[in-house]
Amino acid sequence: MALLELQNLKKYYATQKAVDDISFKIEEGSIFGLLGPNGAGKTTLLRMITGIFYPDEGNIIFDGGKFNPIEDVQKIGYMPEERGLYKKMKIGEQALYLAQLKGLSRADAMEKIKSWFKKLEMESWWNKKVEDLSKGMSQKLQFVTTVMHEPRLIILDEPFSGLDPLNASLIKDEIYGLAKRGSTVIFSTHRMGEVEEICDHIVLVNLGKKILDNTVQQIKQDFKENKFNIKLQEVAATVSSGAFEVLNEAAGNYTVKIKEGFKSNDVLKYFIDQQINVESFNEVLPSLNEIFIKLVADTHAVTRSFQKVSA
Ligand SMILES: Nc1ncnc2c1ncn2[C@@H]1O[C@H](COP(=O)(O)OP(=O)(O)OP(=O)(O)O)[C@@H](O)[C@H]1O
Numbered sequence: 001m002a003l004l005e006l007q008n009l010k011k012y013y014a015t016q017k018a019v020d021d022i023s024f025k026i027e028e029g030s031i032f033g034l035l036g037p038n039g040a041g042k043t044t045l046l047r048m049i050t051g052i053f054y055p056d057e058g059n060i061i062f063d064g065g066k067f068n069p070i071e072d073v074q075k076i077g078y079m080p081e082e083r084g085l086y087k088k089m090k091i092g093e094q095a096l097y098l099a100q101l102k103g104l105s106r107a108d109a110m111e112k113i114k115s116w117f118k119k120l121e122m123e124s125w126w127n128k129k130v131e132d133l134s135k136g137m138s139q140k141l142q143f144v145t146t147v148m149h150e151p152r153l154i155i156l157d158e159p160f161s162g163l164d165p166l167n168a169s170l171i172k173d174e175i176y177g178l179a180k181r182g183s184t185v186i187f188s189t190h191r192m193g194e195v196e197e198i199c200d201h202i203v204l205v206n207l208g209k210k211i212l213d214n215t216v217q218q219i220k221q222d223f224k225e226n227k228f229n230i231k232l233q234e235v236a237a238t239v240s241s242g243a244f245e246v247l248n249e250a251a252g253n254y255t256v257k258i259k260e261g262f263k264s265n266d267v268l269k270y271f272i273d274q275q276i277n278v279e280s281f282n283e284v285l286p287s288l289n290e291i292f293i294k295l296v297a298d299t300h301a302v303t304r305s306f307q308k309v310s311a
Pocket of ligand 1: 013017038040
């Protein structure tokens with residue numbers, strides 16, 4: 001079942017179609033990636049989903065009904081890219097205050113915060129001030145204050161920026177755990193490696209429009225280019241066949257592209273006929289990074305600032 005559905009959302013600024021007729025669904029309990037180049041419209045979309053902006057047109061369906069920013073806000077945890085914590089306030093007090101704003105009683109809030117602080121190795125921070133934290137440490141605190149009430153929908157904008165690999169891995173495990181316990185996670189980032197690792201489903205936006213909407217696996221299948229890696233047991237003298245083109249070769253490792261009308265078995269047959277032993281043979285799928293660049297590079301997103309709004 002979809003927890004969130006956007007139906008034909010539009011948001012126009014004076015000179016920009018920031019979000020131009022975007023629709024998609026996000027399944028409950030999934031980890032969803034919202035991707036796009038700078039200025040694509042992601043923050044504008046997230047601000048509509050969190051009730052900070054009203055859409056100019058279109059509907060947002062949340063948890064089976066029309067999204068009500070005032071009532072639904074406690075079911076949503078949003079960690080924006082510009083972090084907002086009170087610098088002079090003690091960390092424990094701040095976490096308690098924010099948890100109570102999200103609807104938890106003081107006792108409940110205390111119990112939840114203590115358990116999160118323990119899990120993320122932050123127990124000794126309670127009486128420190130936010131201004132005494134490093135960038136990565138305040139990032140961790142911001143994550144905890146976003147998720148501690150286990151909201152139905154968790155929106156994380158660049159959650160790993162500034163985190164060392166150990167802390168990034170701690171937070172990643174918590175994101176998986178939250179999704180397993182039923183929270184739905186929207187994850188916005190420019191780091192495609194993280195998206196491949198974490199997200200089930202992605203939407204790519206560019207120039208205010210949706211240009212991709214599918215599972216990571218399916219997108220990789222859709223953009224594959226018939227490329228295979230082959231490792232031979234011995235280095236062959238020459239490799240040349242009408243069935244494939246050799247793209248790369250190093251010490252018995254070949255990357256080949258199969259030509260139109262041929263199949264992977266034709267490549268294997270070539271080596272078998274020559275009595276060359278094949279040690280491994282596997283398909284090369286494109287990375288999300290390659291797909292992103294391919295789809296976005298030609299559209300010159302930066303020229304968007306000159307785009308005119310027409311009715
Ligand atoms: N308050 C505003 N007034 C006018 N135009 C705006 C405003 N906020 C954003 N825009 C424009 O709307 C478009 C979408 O911006 P948005 O911030 O949603 O992009 P983004 O995908 O979040 O980009 P980034 O990855 O750089 O954060 C951009 O062209 C931007 O210039």
